[in-house]
Amino acid sequence: MTSRFEHGAWTKPEPLPFCGRYLDTAPSLSPDGKRLLFLSNRPHSGKNGYLSIWATEKTAAGWSAPAPLGPSINGLAGAGSPSQAANGALYFTAAGNIFRAGRTREGYGKPEKIEAPVNSPAGEHDVYIAPDESHIVFTSDRAGGRGGRDLYISERKNGAWTEPRNLGPKINTPATECCPVVSPDGRRLFFTRMGAGVYEVDFRTERPKP
Numbered sequence: 001m002t003s004r005f006e007h008g009a010w011t012k013p014e015p016l017p018f019c020g021r022y023l024d025t026a027p028s029l030s031p032d033g034k035r036l037l038f039l040s041n042r043p044h045s046g047k048n049g050y051l052s053i054w055a056t057e058k059t060a061a062g063w064s065a066p067a068p069l070g071p072s073i074n075g076l077a078g079a080g081s082p083s084q085a086a087n088g089a090l091y092f093t094a095a096g097n098i099f100r101a102g103r104t105r106e107g108y109g110k111p112e113k114i115e116a117p118v119n120s121p122a123g124e125h126d127v128y129i130a131p132d133e134s135h136i137v138f139t140s141d142r143a144g145g146r147g148g149r150d151l152y153i154s155e156r157k158n159g160a161w162t163e164p165r166n167l168g169p170k171i172n173t174p175a176t177e178c179c180p181v182v183s184p185d186g187r188r189l190f191f192t193r194m195g196a197g198v199y200e201v202d203f204r205t206e207r208p209k210p
Contacts, residue, residue, distance in 0.1 A: 018056060018066055025051075028082045031131040031184060034058045037069075037082040037090075044068045053082050053092065070107045086131040096123035098138060118154050118161045125149065128180040137180040137189070140164070147174030151191060153207065165208045171201060
């Protein structure tokens with residue numbers, strides 16, 4: 001679905017033209033707004049009923065026909081939750097871990113698991129990567145949370161990820177918080193609270209300091 005913030009309010013959501021027949025979920029728009037990734041159970045390569053990551057490009061005539069990403073990505077069990085950096089790098093989850101795959105002319109390079117402490121023995125899900133790859137926001141059920149799954153943030157400093165920090169009680173609750181997305185200007189964090197809907201907060205004030 002798409003909705004626009006106009007005159008202080010969100011417009012009525014409308015489905016994108018290629019949707020309506022299959023389950024399409026977890027959309028990720030590239031920082032330049034020209035490439036949309038999403039999960040879908042539409043059939044491809046002999047796979048029917050399984051969620052895979054698909055891509056569509058914005059053209060002068062509208063969105064192109066969606067196509068599935070290649071087997072290097074969709075071949076991983078449970079590949080989902082795509083998020084795109086400005087340089088085209090893809091972050092996604094599979095089997096409870098977060099992966100990164102660089103963009104190539106042919107599609108994407110070999111996915112590499114993000115190193116600890118971002119990935120942990122607990123499950124990591126629903127990843128968002130900053131356009132410059134300077135920080136990552138994700139859902140985790142690691143110990144020390146507030147119940148359910150919580151949202152965490154980690155920064156990239158000196159070539160390594162910092163210890164993830166819980167986004168705190170104004171965002172995380174005993175329910176499950178998931179599906180984080182930050183607005184292109186970095187000012188607003190949007191996320192889902194399971195069973196309660198979509199929320200937004202001022203990311204500049206609610207983002208925990210390193």
